[in-house]
Amino acid sequence: MTKAQSLAGAALAAAFLALAAAPASAETLFKIVTVKDEIVVGLNDAELKDLGGDAGSIAKAIAAKGSLTLWQYAVTQKDGERMVAPRAKIGVLAASSLRVEPYKQPFKVLAHE
16 A cells, blocks of 8 residues: 555545534424425424424425424524524415425534524
């Protein structure tokens, strides 16, 4: 094994360990899409479990209850670092054209209250 291969292997191992050591986000983001607009909302693990655990169960809960109160999330910047943070607690009303889908993004996600 050459020195370059050894260094590349060490760098790869260090990157893997850094990712494994990073705490998993307790917030799961979803995009709610209607005919008029779309918003990003976040649920913590307990809220997500209470609603059924996935995007389909969130949509069903909104339809069954008529509305849900959720935290809206938006990208913000603090000390030069971009992150997704809770913006406001909002009410989501049921609509015939409502769609809920998982939302992935590259930034750190802050937990809501």
